[in-house]
Amino acid sequence: KAGVTQTPRYLIKTRGQQVTLSCSPISGHRSVSWYQQTPGQGLQFLFEYFSETQRNKGNFPGRFSGRQFSNSRSEMNVSTLELGDSALYLCASTKGQGAGNTIYFGEGSWLTVV
Amino acid sequence: QKEVEQDPGPLSVPEGAIVSLNCTYSNSAFQYFMWYRQYSRKGPELLMYTYSSGNKEDGRFTAQVDKSSKYISLFIRDSQPSDSATYLCAMSAPNSGGSNYKLTFGKGTLLTVNP
Numbered sequence: 099k100a101g102v103t104q105t106p107r108y109l110i111k112t113r114g115q116q117v118t119l120s121c122s123p124i125s126g127h128r129s130v131s132w133y134q135q136t137p138g139q140g141l142q143f144l145f146e147y148f149s150e151t152q153r154n155k156g157n158f159p160g161r162f163s164g165r166q167f168s169n170s171r172s173e174m175n176v177s178t179l180e181l182g183d184s185a186l187y188l189c190a191s192t193k194g195q196g197a198g199n200t201i202y203f204g205e206g207s208w209l210t211v212v
Numbered sequence: 213q214k215e216v217e218q219d220p221g222p223l224s225v226p227e228g229a230i231v232s233l234n235c236t237y238s239n240s241a242f243q244y245f246m247w248y249r250q251y252s253r254k255g256p257e258l259l260m261y262t263y264s265s266g267n268k269e270d271g272r273f274t275a276q277v278d279k280s281s282k283y284i285s286l287f288i289r290d291s292q293p294s295d296s297a298t299y300l301c302a303m304s305a306p307n308s309g310g311s312n313y314k315l316t317f318g319k320g321t322l323l324t325v326n327p
Binding site: 102104129131133140142143146148153154156188190192199200201202203204205206208 | 320
């Protein structure tokens with residue numbers, strides 16, 4: 099069974115640019131969530147999508163956005179990049195319904211802003 | 213006060229040692245508790261998942277949850293060099309539909325097991 103797939107794995111962007119990251123969840127999983135991981139703040143929840151609808155959003159500025167497609171694949175976008183956006187961006191998927199769902203993570207996309 | 217507190221370590225032990233990793237939390241709504249292992253430059257890998265107070269064992273790993281004290285632990289028996297990684301505790305509360313989908317993580321504990 100294929101795991102959560104994220105692309106690209108590594109990228110370097112310049113301050114002020116925007117970036118789009120992609121995530122394909124495990125087959126059959128309808129919930130996709132995104133996390134940012136930095137050495138200082140650890141893993142922080144960005145947002146979660148289920149059936150193309152954003153169900154919850156973390157405490158991040160509006161420059162961070164996402165969407166989910168009908169096939170459950172998801173993208174997140176960061177506009178007007180800042181140096182502090184350099185981080186590992188992790189996508190996670192779960193079935194999304196029922197209690198106690200197991201949440202699986204992808205390998206992440208390493209973003210460096212210069 | 214952070215919702216989840218985890219001692220960042222680093223923790224260095226000899227091969228074969230018993231390792232104890234701990235997290236405390238303040239949000240009594242948390243019902244699901246997980247431990248993830250993260251190797252350098254990799255995504256977190258789910259190790260253990262529990263949703264009730266008590267112990268759960270899986271091979272060399274034992275997860276312990278004490279909801280009354282808001283305290284969870286992960287024990288690793290007969291630790292191996294391959295266990296060297298960052299260990300993250302995570303927890304979540306059910307939404308109105310009973311599902312859980314948002315994890316709150318501890319900062320992670322860096323463990324090194326020396327041969």
